[in-house]
Amino acid sequence: SLSLLFFCSAQSSQFRMKHFFIVTLPSLLIATALLHPQSASTKVKGPLTSHFQDWLNANGYAADKFPRSDYGTQGSHGGKINDEEKIVNSPVVFIHGNSDSALVAGIYSGWTHSIQYFLDHGYATVSEAELYATSWGDVNAMKAGLRTHDCDTTRRLRRFLIAVQEYTQSEKVHVVGHSMGVTLGR
Template identity: 45%
Template sequence: MLVQIICHSREFVEVSRMHEYYEDFAGFGNLNSFGGRKYKNQPINKRPVVFIHGNSDGALAGHGGDWNSGWSKSISYFMSHGGYTTAELYAITYGVRDITKSLENKLTCGTATRLRRFVDAVLEYTGAEEIDIIAHSMGVTYARIIIQGNMRILHRCQLGAPLKSKINKFIAIAGANFGMCICADSEGETINDTKRVPACSKEFGFWVGPSCPNYSDVSLCSENILPCEDNSGDILAKLNYSRDDAKYIASFWSTNDTIIGPNNMAYGWRTSIVEGTKKEMKYDGLTHYTLKTDTVSDQLKILQLELEFCAKLED
């Protein structure tokens, strides 16, 4: 059974305390954190991996179904098939694990700050020059925020300098980089034009924008036709200006993802593709959640690539 931050890794907790993150560690419990050395001076031989979960999920698998599956399958697979140790794999929970409240969650400076401090702590604790990040759903957006650094548009969020030079591989699974068609309307912050929800906020959510000349109305948002100019919400548009969030980016998406929406489209944009993606991984039949849990072998293959050979994967 996978458990919380390893008890021998007090040094990691102390580093995290310096980064104003200790309170969050203390309150999360057994299934809500993972990582650290099993014993003092345990060597770190692989590039550390930081996992960032999606909306209402957590670090490790909890109760309730696929939406609460955490990163347990990835962590177990990486350890059994990739030779990783607990000292090289890190995850933390950043929000309430309650799917019924998922539409109440928008992007916040507070969460971005806590996640950035966690990543900073992993870098300091491991002494690694670079790390890899694997993120799912809303976690993809948070990963991009903390990588790009200070985010004026997010309540002048002071996150520190960009981390791009320290991110080797970034695997983005089921992200909504151009918004979600469920949030398509003319005003923003509504779901299917009926209910105002923070998750669809124009400024800090996954608003996809109003209709455009290529689409006569918002009901066509998910159609696979010519793209509009990117007119997604404020923070998404800001993030999409960047094309180098990591040295190598892989984006995973599924044709059966009912959360992101039909065809994975947002007014002509494949919304799960991060700008600057080098490898697009398309799957049929996987859901929004099994796209994370049932692709662990592909996740590991990408992490194991050396950059000079990455071109082979793109062929």
């Protein structure tokens, strides 16, 4: 099964949908990660590792463009460095809100600081191969009011969740969403 975590306004809820089960990690951990101030030692970098990108291309996900190379190093995050890397924890996939990107870019928030918080507090014990993000939409805030919950974006994000689960060979994947990312991820 695919397990998902959604966090919005410091509240967590459980839902059951088709093949998705929504579960919660401790709300305190998530709330702290979201509110974690910028760290001078932030090491979080994108895009997806070449190992994960090669796997995506070999497994029918190339057309999904999960690395979001159009955003440079801010468009995505996650993946193993090589086959020897082992996944210890259930992977966490971060889905950003409207007019944002996977990682910090300019005035936007992204998930850089939240991913760094997870790393600083031992969630990803081996590497960053347990923490994932991809960008959806564009970062033009002037178009924020025009964005909808369209099928293409929803399907693409679902395929990303499935790809992470298959790639990591994990029984479940936790999802942390912000704002419109919560409802798109559901």
